[in-house]
Amino acid sequence: xxxxxxxxxxxxxxxxxxxxxxxxxxxxxxxxxxxxxxxxxxxxxxxxxxxxxxxxxxxxxxxxxxxxxxxxxxxxxxxxxxxxxxxxxxxxxxxxxxxxxxxxxxxxxxxxxxxxxxxxxxxxxxxxxxxxxxxxxxxxxxxxxxxxxxxxxxxxxxxxxxxxxxxxxxxxxxxxxxxxxxxxxxxxxxxxxxxxxxxxxxxxxxxxxxxxxxxxxxxxxxxxxxxxxxxxxxxxxxxxxxxxxxxxxxxxxxxxxxxxxxxxxxxxxxxxxxxxxxx
Numbered sequence: 001x002x003x004x005x006x007x008x009x010x011x012x013x014x015x016x017x018x019x020x021x022x023x024x025x026x027x028x029x030x031x032x033x034x035x036x037x038x039x040x041x042x043x044x045x046x047x048x049x050x051x052x053x054x055x056x057x058x059x060x061x062x063x064x065x066x067x068x069x070x071x072x073x074x075x076x077x078x079x080x081x082x083x084x085x086x087x088x089x090x091x092x093x094x095x096x097x098x099x100x101x102x103x104x105x106x107x108x109x110x111x112x113x114x115x116x117x118x119x120x121x122x123x124x125x126x127x128x129x130x131x132x133x134x135x136x137x138x139x140x141x142x143x144x145x146x147x148x149x150x151x152x153x154x155x156x157x158x159x160x161x162x163x164x165x166x167x168x169x170x171x172x173x174x175x176x177x178x179x180x181x182x183x184x185x186x187x188x189x190x191x192x193x194x195x196x197x198x199x200x201x202x203x204x205x206x207x208x209x210x211x212x213x214x215x216x217x218x219x220x221x222x223x224x225x226x227x228x229x230x231x232x233x234x235x236x237x238x239x240x241x242x243x244x245x246x247x248x249x250x251x252x253x254x255x256x257x258x259x260x261x262x263x264x265x266x267x268x269x270x271x272x273x274x275x276x277x278x279x
Contacts, residue, residue: 001061001062001063001064001223002035002061002062002064002083002084002139002140002142002233003059003060003061003062003188004059004060004062004138004142004260005057005058005059005233006022006055006057006059006060007057007162008017008051008052008054008055008056008057008058009054010054011053011054012051012053012244013051013052014048014049014050014051014052015039015041015047015050015051015058016029016049016050016051016206017050017143017215018058018090019032019060020046020127021228023050023058023142023145023146023259024142025141025145028062028141028142028145029048031063032048032060032061032062033043033047033048035061035063035074035174037061038059038060038061038062038063039058039059039060040058040059040060040061041056041057041058042056042057043057043216045061046058050103056074061159061178062140062141062142063140064117064118064120064140065144065159065185066120066121066122067117067120067121068108068111068115068118068119068120068121068172068198069098069104069106069108069109069111069112069121070104070112071109071112071113071116072104072109072110072112072113072203073110073112073113074094074109074113075091075096075250075271076088076089076091076094076107076110077088077089078114078158079134079267079268079269080267083139083182083260084139084140084143084260085124085136085138085139085147085259085260086111086114086115086124086136086137086139087134087135087136087137087254087267087271088107088110088111088134088135089132089133089134089135090127090131090133090134090135091132091245091272092130092132092245092274093129093130093245093246094107095107095129096126096127096135096201097123097126101245104229107123107135107266108121108123111123111137113257114170115137115139116138118139120135121137122138122139122140122141122143122144123135123136123138124135124136124137124138124144124147124148124151124176125151125153125215125236126257127251128218128247128249129246130233130234130246130247130249131246131247131249131251131256132246132249132250132251132253132271132275133155133222133252134153134251134252134253134267134268134269135250135270136151136252136254140152142259142260143259143260146259147256147259149215150228150256150257151218151254151255151256152211152254152255152256153210153212153251153253153254153255154209154210154213154251154252154253154255155163155209155210155211155212155220155249155252155270156199156208156210156250156252156275157205157207157210157220157224157231157247157248157249157250158192158206158207158208158231158232158234158248158275158279159206159224159229159230159231159248160204160205160229160230160231160238160239161205161206161228162201162204162206163196163201163206163208163229163231164198165198166195166196166197166224167195167196168194168195168196169193169194169196169223169226169227170191170192170193170194170222171183171185171192172185172186172187172188172189172190173186173189173190173192173216173217173218173219173223174186174188174189174190174193181236182218182228182236182237183216183217183218183222184226185222185226187273189216189265190216191212192206192212192214192222192223193212193213193214194210194211194212194213194219194220194223194224194247195208195210195211195212195213196208196209196210196211196224197209200279202278202279205232205278206229207279208224218236220249221234221236221237221247221249223234224237225237230267231247231249231277232244232247232248233245233246233248234247234249242262242279243274243277244274244277244278245274246274248275248278250271250272250275252268252269252270252271253266253267253268254266254268256269268278
């Protein structure tokens with residue numbers, strides 16, 4: 001259970017309106033109403049239509065509910081954790097979610113092991129199997145809802161060839177035929193916008209920093225391959241590399257406003273060893 005206390009600094013506002021303004025969904029408010037201790041005003045049970053005033057303390061107790069996969073202990077770094085979320089540094093070649101081809105060997109399984117008392121796995125966003133880096137997992141429904149599509153990410157990729165300057169790829173992306181995996185640039189696809197900045201050039205490769213305006217499947221990989229600079233190690237859109245066993249793509253930094261404290265957050269992690277070798 002997550003308990004949040006609000007020190008009220010205004011007069012004559014209904015509890016439901018206060019909670020909605022903070023970011024509580026209608027369904028979450030409804031679930032709070034169904035619990036005898038879901039909503040408290042100065043320590044006493046309260047209704048959502050009750051008024052709160054300056055000096056009151058409003059307390060909400062959010063029950064954790066949902067499904068968790070089988071817990072499995074793994075060697076995964078925890079970069080940050082508090083009462084509301086945890087940020088993992090996902091290794092490459094580790095899927096985020098279970099699927100018919102991956103049962104018991106995903107980040108969700110380790111999250112279930114680490115968060116035994118949370119009750120549900122809520123990854124606010126996911127990374128491709130071969131992509132490494134930061135994955136934020138919310139510990140309750142409020143945090144998951146407030147952070148959805150509100151996290152800015154800095155990706156870094158090592159691509160083939162020499163690039164210079166900064167640029168933007170604004171090209172739509174669609175599925176390749178009947179494939180459920182592969183994507184391509186297609187005028188009939190959904191709009192996709194990728195911004196890139198050259199950080200470092202090497203013998204015949206370039207390190208890019210990338211930011212996304214949209215979140216299409218494989219967006220960075222598809223856009224870079226389309227402009228002639230596929231990611232090193234990306235066998236789906238480029239070529240095999242003996243230097244790395246996955247696409248050289250890493251989510252290194254995330255930026256967001258804390259969903260409860262309103263603190264501006266910046267969380268960072270280092271490159272995995274195989275990408276360091278490429279650099």
